[in-house]
Amino acid sequence: MTRGRLIPALLLVIAYVLHNDVWLRDVGDRWFGLPAGLAYHALFCLLVVGLMAVLMRFAWPAPALDQRPDNAASREDA
Amino acid sequence: MILAILLSYLMLVALIGPLSNRLLRATGEDYFVATRSIGPVFLLLSLFGTNMTAFTILGASGEAYRVGIGVFALMASSSALVIPCVFLFIGTRLWAVGKRTGILTQVQYVRRRWANDGLGSALFPVLVLLLMPYLLIGLKGGGVTLNRITGGQVPAWVGGLLITMVVFSYVSFGGLRGTTWANAFQTTVFMVLGAITLGYIVHRLGGLGAALDQVEAARPELLRRTQTIPPLKQMTYPLVAAAVGTFPHIFLHWMSARRVETFRLPILAYPLCIAAVWLPSVLLGVLGHVNFPNLTSQEAGGVLIRMIHFHAPEALAGLLGAGVFAAVMSSLDSQVLALGTMFTKDVLQHRGWLRSTGDAARDEQRQIWAGRAFVGAILLITYALSLIVDSTIFGLAIWSFTGFTGLLPILVAGVWWRRSTAAGVGAALATTVTLWLAFFLHGGSVPGYTVGGTGLMPVAIVAGASAIVLVLVSLATRPPSDDVLAPFFPDAASEASTP
Numbered sequence: 001m002t003r004g005r006l007i008p009a010l011l012l013v014i015a016y017v018l019h020n021d022v023w024l025r026d027v028g029d030r031w032f033g034l035p036a037g038l039a040y041h042a043l044f045c046l047l048v049v050g051l052m053a054v055l056m057r058f059a060w061p062a063p064a065l066d067q068r069p070d071n072a073a074s075r076e077d078a
Numbered sequence: 079m080i081l082a083i084l085l086s087y088l089m090l091v092a093l094i095g096p097l098s099n100r101l102l103r104a105t106g107e108d109y110f111v112a113t114r115s116i117g118p119v120f121l122l123l124s125l126f127g128t129n130m131t132a133f134t135i136l137g138a139s140g141e142a143y144r145v146g147i148g149v150f151a152l153m154a155s156s157s158a159l160v161i162p163c164v165f166l167f168i169g170t171r172l173w174a175v176g177k178r179t180g181i182l183t184q185v186q187y188v189r190r191r192w193a194n195d196g197l198g199s200a201l202f203p204v205l206v207l208l209l210m211p212y213l214l215i216g217l218k219g220g221g222v223t224l225n226r227i228t229g230g231q232v233p234a235w236v237g238g239l240l241i242t243m244v245v246f247s248y249v250s251f252g253g254l255r256g257t258t259w260a261n262a263f264q265t266t267v268f269m270v271l272g273a274i275t276l277g278y279i280v281h282r283l284g285g286l287g288a289a290l291d292q293v294e295a296a297r298p299e300l301l302r303r304t305q306t307i308p309p310l311k312q313m314t315y316p317l318v319a320a321a322v323g324t325f326p327h328i329f330l331h332w333m334s335a336r337r338v339e340t341f342r343l344p345i346l347a348y349p350l351c352i353a354a355v356w357l358p359s360v361l362l363g364v365l366g367h368v369n370f371p372n373l374t375s376q377e378a379g380g381v382l383i384r385m386i387h388f389h390a391p392e393a394l395a396g397l398l399g400a401g402v403f404a405a406v407m408s409s410l411d412s413q414v415l416a417l418g419t420m421f422t423k424d425v426l427q428h429r430g431w432l433r434s435t436g437d438a439a440r441d442e443q444r445q446i447w448a449g450r451a452f453v454g455a456i457l458l459i460t461y462a463l464s465l466i467v468d469s470t471i472f473g474l475a476i477w478s479f480t481g482f483t484g485l486l487p488i489l490v491a492g493v494w495w496r497r498s499t500a501a502g503v504g505a506a507l508a509t510t511v512t513l514w515l516a517f518f519l520h521g522g523s524v525p526g527y528t529v530g531g532t533g534l535m536p537v538a539i540v541a542g543a544s545a546i547v548l549v550l551v552s553l554a555t556r557p558p559s560d561d562v563l564a565p566f567f568p569d570a571a572s573e574a575s576t577p
Contacts, residue, residue, distance in 0.1 A: 012163070015159055016159070016316070019151070019155060019156060019312075019316070020309070020312055020313055021151070022309055024303075025302065025303045025307075025309070026302055026303075027302065028294070028298065028301060028302055030287070030290070033286050033287060034286075034290075034361075035147050035290065035301040035302070037147050037148065037150075037151065037301070037302060037303055038147040038150055038360065038361075041150050041151045041155035042150075042155075042353050042357060044155045044158070044159075045154070045155055045158040045349040045350065045352055045353040046349070046350070046353075048155075048158050048162065048349040049346055049347075049349050049350060051159075052162045052166070052345050052346055052349070053346060055163070055166060056166065056342065056345060059166060059167065060166075060170070061170045061171055061174055061338055062569060
């Protein structure tokens with residue numbers, strides 16, 4: 001597997017593991033005024049923003065896909 | 079007062095259709111995908127607004143009332159992870175294919191990707207049937223909203239009827255551009271009003287800490303997940319969110335993007351939008367126990383409206399009710415437009431029932447009118463069904479999502495696996511339909527159903543079996559030819575043709 005595919009795959013596995021926060025299931029504390037289980041997943045949403053920024057660097061479609069002339073326009077021009 | 083505000087809001091939204099109609103270029107492509115001209119902000123707001131339904135606003139708070147904060151982990155943070163990934167790994171690729179080939183719908187994509195007409199014909203009714211419960215969620219949610227927020231003075235059928243009429247007006251006039259404008263406006267409305275609602279009600283309850291203390295004293299399990307959410311359920315629930323990858327209305331919004339770069343903002347900002355809407359929804363559902371401690375499971379679906387009605391002054395209650403209407407309509411519009419597009423393109427046009435008149439402009443107009451007629455018909459049928467179907471809002475959504483996720487391996491294979499074959503896709507489709515029906519007949523009437531009560535969501539089995547069957551049957555059948563693959567994998571095709 002190439003580095004460009006390995007890193008996104010690893011990051012996704014880590015994110016999935018972090019999402020399954022079994023270690024917080026019975027915690028009744030409050031974080032930032034919210035129940036811990038809720039605050040954790042709100043923070044997880046923020047983490048995903050960073051994850052997506054990284055994934056976009058590794059898995060963005062090849063520029064050629066965006067820049068090819070579309071068939072319909074080509075036909076009209078013709 | 080409340081009714082006056084809600085009606086004013088509905089009239090305002092109804093005006094968006096005629097306004098956007100002034101930009102309509104009278105072509106089928108403009109009506110159905112706004113000539114692929116939508117920018118990043120509108121794409122984000124329309125994708126997000128389309129996904130946020132009564133399921134989110136009413137269903138999530140109702141479910142949080144029943145099982146507590148774990149609902150956020152189940153649906154919100156899993157959506158925050160899965161949906162942007164679907165946009166990135168599937169949406170951008172499908173957009174590029176649509177741009178190159180002129181494809182507008184999933185049925186067109188399946189027909190051409192695997193060069194098999196029957197596959198598309200088989201997929202169309204499956205998509206319609208799976209989308210119907212999702213449409214029902216919107217109309218039932220609208221009815222519940224109006225009924226609750228007016229203290230039962232206005233019957234639920236009136237709310238559903240009003241929503242039907244308003245959605246028809248702006249979808250019919252404005253096509254996808256009108257729908258996108260309405261979505262952007264309404265998404266902003268319900269995000270802002272959701273935050274105001276939470277702030278106002280929490281203030282009335284004496285602050286968040288004090289309100290949570292009251293819940294903790296009466297129902298401590300709602301602020302944890304030990305008893306209410308089995309681990310296996312949390313592990314498999316993200317698959318439900320993956321359904322977004324096969325929603326026909328999301329596909330249509332993807333096709334409307336101006337450039338592939340347009341996707342960057344939706345991919346990055348989607349998790350933040352999720353948190354901004356779900357946190358108030360879930361918290362208000364849990365805090366419902368402070369004022370309404372003994373609601374039945376059926377009544378819990380309306381707990382948010384009860385809270386608004388109980389705490390907010392009439393003017394604010396009217397605005398907040400409008401926020402719920404906004405969420406409902408911003409989904410319903412895209413869904414019916416997607417069905418109208420599929421019917422026009424994949425049935426009428428494909429079957430030759432919309433024959434060319436020899437006048438291109440007239441042909442385009444006929445396409446638009448066909449789309450409008452089908453939008454109207456779908457709305458009427460859905461409205462009629464909403465009057466007779468009785469189920470909890472949340473339950474309906476889960477089953478709809480389960481079926482859609484079962485179809486996801488088909489799109490994933492289409493984008494990422496050249497070796498996939500028409501036979502494999504057909505087998506995956508048949509497997510999804512069969513297993514979905516089996517599970518629905520077995521557990522459709524059981525709230526919170528999981529396989530054998532283990533916590534395993536049926537979606538895991540449906541999607542897993544669909545993927546396995548697709549792979550095995552594809553490997554056992556002849557691979558598609560390079561000619562068929564070339565428009566979908568242009569880089570590979572050009573490499574292959576290079577000496």
